[in-house]
Amino acid sequence: MIDFVKRIIYSIREYLILIILLLVSLSLISQNETPSLQKIKSFAFVNIAVINNIFHNIFISNNDSDEIIMLKRRNAELMLTVNKLREYAIENSEIKGMLNFTNESESDLLSANIIAKNFGNIIGNIIINRGEKDSIKVGMPVINHLGLIGIVYQTSNDFSLIRTLRNSKLKIAVEAQRSGVQGILSWEVEKLTLKNIPATYDINIGDRIITSDFSTLFPPKIPIGVVVKKENNISGLVSDIVIQPYVDFNKINNLFVKKLVISKELNEFELNLLKNIKPNE
Structure with a gap:
């Protein structure tokens, strides 16, 4: 044999x-992020998206109905609003009776279907069936009714490539909602991690992690996940904080792109940061 x-x-x-x-x-x-390969990668992205979309439409019939999409949209809006309420309550208990903040508009969220996924140890990308013709732009946040999924990284006329939380190249400024402890969140092989947090900082298992006010890529207060583990290093001076994301990336089929109106300068800054960041930074 x-x-x-x-x-x-x-x-x-x-x-x-x-x-x-x-x-x-x-x-x-x-x-490789060198400019000479960007055209090849863009060409491959568009063609793979088209092929996947054809097979998706032919063989996959599990897309949500319009009614379910509407309910998920409403849940996503409520998720953002509830998180604002929670943040205001933490900052000042008197604010509970002052609900004069701006509500999330339904026009802010554009629904989309996922037509391809690519998840590995360090690469975590998805392709959606919305693109530039739907006013999708690089740098727009992507969420569902549970929390943050990622950010629009590349677009064509009909499709967009989403860099998710499970991509090691995406670095996010976050904070613990209870204590306000700040850190940089990134994907480390098999887990979301806040690295090198001083052991004396007030962050506990069960704390909610949200996007920070200091983030240059995302609006603040979007839920990300919950602390599930603290890993102390040999010296015991700092810890790596492991985060369980609210979103189950293996099960998602639909999502929303949050259509933010941002300044030209910030948009260009985000675009350059997204395209120039290296895997190990």
């Missing part, structure tokens, strides 16, 4: 080598 397997492998060795080299090449290209 072993000899038979060896003969089979030997007979197709050229194909195996070719496949291995192609996989290595694709991996290197996906990690």
Whole structure:
């Protein structure tokens, strides 16, 4: 039996080598952000999106109905509003009776279907069936009724590439809602982590993590997840805080793009930051 397997492998060795080299090449290209490869990656993105959309429409019939999408939209709006209420209550108990903040408008949220997912140890991207013709722009936040999913990273006329929380290149300024402890959240192989938080800082298991007021990529107070573990380093002076996201990325099929109106200067800054950030930064 072993000899038979060896003969089979030997007979197709050229194909195996070719496949291995192609996989290595694709991996290197996906990690490379040089301008010379951007056109190739953009071309591949558009074509993959078109192919996936065709197969999605033919073979997948689990898209939510208009009524369910409307309910999810309302849930997402309520999630943002409730989180504002929670934040105001933490800052000042008297604010509970002062609800004069601006409500989230339904026009702020654009529904979209996910037509492709790509999740690995460090890469976490999804493609949606909305693009520039729907007024989608790079830098727009992406959420569902549970919390933050990611950010629009690349667009074509009909599709958009979303860089999710499970992408190691996405770094997010966040805070613990209860105590206000600040940190930078990123994906570390298999988990969301706040790294090098001083051990004396007031952050506990069960604390809610939200986007920070100091974030240059996201509006503040969007729910992200909850603290599930504190990992102390050898010295015991700092800890890595593990976060369980509210969104289950393996199950999501629909989402909302939050159509923010931001200044040209900030939009250009976010665009440059998104495209120039390196995987290990």
